[in-house]
Amino acid sequence: MLALMNPQPKTVTTLREMARATTIIESPRLAERLGVRLTIATETFQHTGSFKFRAAYNVASQVPQSKIITASSGNFGQAMAYACRLLGKSCIIVMPDTSARVKIDAVREYGGTVDLTNVNLKSRNARVAELAQEHRDAYIASAFDDPLVIQGNASLGEELADIKNSFDLIIAPIGGGGLTSGLITGLRKAGASIKVFGAEPLIANDAARSLRAGHIIANETEPQTIADGARTPSLGQHNWAILREGLAGIVEVPEERIAEAVRLLFSLANLKVEPTGALSLAAVLTEPELFRDFSVCCVVSGGNVDTEVYRELLGQ
Amino acid sequence: MLALMNPQPKTVTTLREMARATTIIESPRLAERLGVRLTIATETFQHTGSFKFRAAYNVASQVPQSKIITASSGNFGQAMAYACRLLGKSCIIVMPDTSARVKIDAVREYGGTVDLTNVNLKSRNARVAELAQEHRDAYIASAFDDPLVIQGNASLGEELADIKNSFDLIIAPIGGGGLTSGLITGLRKAGASIKVFGAEPLIANDAARSLRAGHIIANETEPQTIADGARTPSLGQHNWAILREGLAGIVEVPEERIAEAVRLLFSLANLKVEPTGALSLAAVLTEPELFRDFSVCCVVSGGNVDTEVYRELLGQ
Numbered sequence: 223m224l225a226l227m228n229p230q231p232k233t234v235t236t237l238r239e240m241a242r243a244t245t246i247i248e249s250p251r252l253a254e255r256l257g258v259r260l261t262i263a264t265e266t267f268q269h270t271g272s273f274k275f276r277a278a279y280n281v282a283s284q285v286p287q288s289k290i291i292t293a294s295s296g297n298f299g300q301a302m303a304y305a306c307r308l309l310g311k312s313c314i315i316v317m318p319d320t321s322a323r324v325k326i327d328a329v330r331e332y333g334g335t336v337d338l339t340n341v342n343l344k345s346r347n348a349r350v351a352e353l354a355q356e357h358r359d360a361y362i363a364s365a366f367d368d369p370l371v372i373q374g375n376a377s378l379g380e381e382l383a384d385i386k387n388s389f390d391l392i393i394a395p396i397g398g399g400g401l402t403s404g405l406i407t408g409l410r411k412a413g414a415s416i417k418v419f420g421a422e423p424l425i426a427n428d429a430a431r432s433l434r435a436g437h438i439i440a441n442e443t444e445p446q447t448i449a450d451g452a453r454t455p456s457l458g459q460h461n462w463a464i465l466r467e468g469l470a471g472i473v474e475v476p477e478e479r480i481a482e483a484v485r486l487l488f489s490l491a492n493l494k495v496e497p498t499g500a501l502s503l504a505a506v507l508t509e510p511e512l513f514r515d516f517s518v519c520c521v522v523s524g525g526n527v528d529t530e531v532y533r534e535l536l537g538q
Numbered sequence: 539m540l541a542l543m544n545p546q547p548k549t550v551t552t553l554r555e556m557a558r559a560t561t562i563i564e565s566p567r568l569a570e571r572l573g574v575r576l577t578i579a580t581e582t583f584q585h586t587g588s589f590k591f592r593a594a595y596n597v598a599s600q601v602p603q604s605k606i607i608t609a610s611s612g613n614f615g616q617a618m619a620y621a622c623r624l625l626g627k628s629c630i631i632v633m634p635d636t637s638a639r640v641k642i643d644a645v646r647e648y649g650g651t652v653d654l655t656n657v658n659l660k661s662r663n664a665r666v667a668e669l670a671q672e673h674r675d676a677y678i679a680s681a682f683d684d685p686l687v688i689q690g691n692a693s694l695g696e697e698l699a700d701i702k703n704s705f706d707l708i709i710a711p712i713g714g715g716g717l718t719s720g721l722i723t724g725l726r727k728a729g730a731s732i733k734v735f736g737a738e739p740l741i742a743n744d745a746a747r748s749l750r751a752g753h754i755i756a757n758e759t760e761p762q763t764i765a766d767g768a769r770t771p772s773l774g775q776h777n778w779a780i781l782r783e784g785l786a787g788i789v790e791v792p793e794e795r796i797a798e799a800v801r802l803l804f805s806l807a808n809l810k811v812e813p814t815g816a817l818s819l820a821a822v823l824t825e826p827e828l829f830r831d832f833s834v835c836c837v838v839s840g841g842n843v844d845t846e847v848y849r850e851l852l853g854q
Contacts, residue, residue, distance in 0.1 A: 245561060248582050250620075251647050267563050292754040304566075314602040324805070331567050486847075489640070492582040492841030525808035529801075533849050 232390035237280050240308070242268050244427040246385070252490040256506050257514045261389060262487075263327045263382060264522040266495060268331060272524025273378060273401060274365070280374025282309050287361035289313065291353050293346040295321045296451060298365035303334025311461050314357070316349050322528060337473050366398030367458025375401050379408020382416070382519060389416055391513070396420030396472060397452040399461030401523060406468040416519075417470035423447035424474040428456050429465070433472055438462050448531075449480055451498030453524065453534040473505035473512070480504045484535045487522070496527035499533070511521035554693050556624070558584050560699070560837075562738070568806040571821050575829045577705060578803075579698060580838040582811060584608075586648065589694060589717060590617035590681070596690025598629075600683040605629065607669050609662040611637045612767060613840050614681035619650025630673070632665050638844055656707055661830030682714030683774025689718050695724020695828025698732070710816040712745045712788060713768035715777030717839060722784040733786035737821035739763035739827035740790040745781075749788055753819050754778050764791060765796055765849075767814030767839065773818050789821035789828070789849050796820045800851045803838070812843035813851070 246425050249495045252296060254261035278301035280288055283409035288315040292302055299315040306313040306319055315329050320336040338347040354362050364371065382405070392409075396402050402420050420428050426445035432438050438455035447453060457465065483500035487493040487508075502520035506513050551626050560579045569576035581589035594617035598606055606629040608618055615631040622629040631645050635654040640691035645652050655665040670678050672788065680687065698721070700710060708725075712718050725732055738745050742761035748754050762768060796813050797819035803809040818836035822829050 242564075245583070248558075251644070254647070267561070271808050328567070331570070443613060489845060492810050493806060494808050500618050500678050529852050531806060533852050536845050 228443040231372055236283065237276065237374060241377055242274050244268070244381055245333045245385050247491055247493065248394075249491040252393070255486070255490065257510055258466065258506060259515070262491060262519070263519055263524055264493060264495070264499075264525075265378070266493065266499065266522060266525030267349050268524075270297065272297035272301065272305045273375065274287050274497075274524070275305065276401060277365075277371040277374035277404070278302040278303075279305040279308070279477045281368065281370045282306050282311055282313075282360075283388050284370050285361040287359060289357055289360040290363050291350055291357060291360045292316070292363040292365065293350050294365055295325060295410040297510070299325075299334065299527055300328050300332055300526070302363065303329045303332035307333035308350075314353060316346050316353065316362075318346065318513040320367045324528065327418065328526075345453060352364075352430060364458065367460050368401030368456065369460055371400045372404045372407055372460060372464070372468055375404020376408030376411060378521070379405040380412045383409050383412035383414035387413065389519040390516040391417040391419060391470065392519045393419045393421050393473070393502040393505050394520060395449070395452060395498050395523045397498070398454040399429060399457040399465050401521070402469060403464040404467045406464055419469065419470050420472040421475055421501035423449045423452050423480065423501070426452050427474045430464070430474050431459055432471040433466070433469065436466070447480075448503055449498040451496070452501065473509050475501055475504045475508050479507045481535050481538055482507060484532075485538070488536060491523065493523050493531070494523050494527075496524050497531075499523045500524060548850055549819050551722065553592065553600065553690060554696070557592050557599065557693055560694060560697055562730045563807055564808065565807040568802060571802070571806065573826055574822060575831070577832040577833070577835045578807060578819075579694075580809060580811070580815075580834055580840055580841075581694070582809065582815065582838055582841030584683040584840075586616040586620045587842045588613035588617065589620065589691065589837075590840070592693050593632055593681075593687040593690035593716060593720070594618040595621040595624070595682065595704040596693075597677075597679050597686045598625050600686050601677040603675060605655075605673055605676040605812070606679050607673060607676045608632070608664055608679040608681065609666050610681055611641060613842055614647055615641075615650065616644045616842070618679065619645045619648035621647055623649035630669055630676070632662050632775050634662065640844065644842075647671055658846065667754070668807070680774065682716030682772060683776050687716045688735065688780070689774060690718045691720020692724030692727060694837070695721040697724075697730050698727045699728035699730035704730065705835040706832040707735060707786065708835045708837060709735045709789070709818040709821050711765070711768060711814050712738045713814070713841045714770040715745060715773040715781050717837070719777040722780055734784065735786050735821065736781075736788040737791055737817035738788050739765045739768050739796065739817070740792050741790075742768050743790045746788040746790050748778070749782070749785065752796065763796075764793055765794055765814040765817055767812070789825050791824050792819055795823045797851050797854055798823055800848075801854070804852060809838065809839050810839050810841050810843075810848070815839045815841060
């Protein structure tokens, strides 16, 4: 009976049916401003507003468990909640009890159970471990360090490889490395030799330091970059194995370039993006000579941003 | 020689190749909030950021003249400038000398010649007439009242008719009536019987009053609605002939509903829209019972909005 009640495990093909195709935007004015041939691939209109749905849906559809537990105060939690709703599964999302009301509401509206934790008394990982003891039938999902996450994000790489008159290079935000390793995996699977660059906040540059050192280096404390999707402590092990030899390079982006990219995308491309999503365009602003005259695809990873934060960025 | 230098007249088929397909967005959270099955068709990523490109390109490609003159302080001017650039034609856009710098810059960056006029001394139409005398070889283009405008906008109606699991009804902003009459024309051409509703600001409700009266009624003065694309003095004659019997109805939208729709599209659909573009969603907020449980397509007409105006709307 249980086997019947659970949806059939889905393949990546099914993910490509379920995920919304990425939205391709062109802005000649922005391209002229940057001095590159520019294509924007935005995941802001992906289900739940970020690329994370690709990974979440792939995880939730591939694992046999009908219950999933994960810690996320951001996009992965919303994505997992909605993926589980679509699949008839249940999930518990562990969030700090200081999370913004809009983020808690979003997870709940997508159908997830929110578990609020006082992170001063107990870390999120400790709370997840506790819940895992209580729910021994549940799958504990990582937001980035899981082959199923990479496989899910690879669907975006395959999509970008399919585009006619393709690109010289693709730039994408790098936090835990799930998106960039997925892009590399998908492009390779499709037989495309497009280079992939990571765009990382300068004040959260553990991935750039890892690439220079030849091994994973973690941030000592959580870096307070405005690009909150890149506040991850370090690259994931699974991702590192792909990135160490597959990534063409990492651009380290100052905070003010992130804000400038948010404003340029607003005014010249009509695009609402979250700060993390603006990192790829900010990388072109930071290293214009590196990219000049190339055909560049900037991946915008998501659009979910607090209204007041966004108003402040626009007003700067 | 001249005939060779001018591009060949284009057909609507070619417009459909040149125009970007409209961007379809779904937001289950927004749909649940509104109580309708909701699809958003947004023209914010159309070339130059609004549906006006469809009309402008159709006009510029169909008329034999290689020079076009029009009065526009808004989206039609940018659209015409870019359409002419693509077609190797030239254009003069008459704008009030009080126009925002960003709007003047946009027309110039798209390749148009800006003619700044002190509208206290000379109306824009008087200035256009003056320029028409100087440039007797130019085509004088209307932003909405021209069969070629309707034909251009019809391409959006055809696109929407092509969508699988189509809609019960489509709601679109109404100002001069070019968009709604184009939608009706395109849907009919495609053999679709989807109803079309107009969404008009309550304080600029000349179209609603015209429909009630059975003849065109003009606004006495320019209505100061925040939806500046709907500040047109009256419906166009060509549009009226289609709308008087083809429109299912008009919803008159209070200003505060427009602002609310801008915020909802921002927070629940990651969509940056200009106030005029938010009118269709605002119509559902204004008359929820009229649309409840129907499959509704809200057309977002454009996204070009002054940053400060937008920040204020978000902050309300």
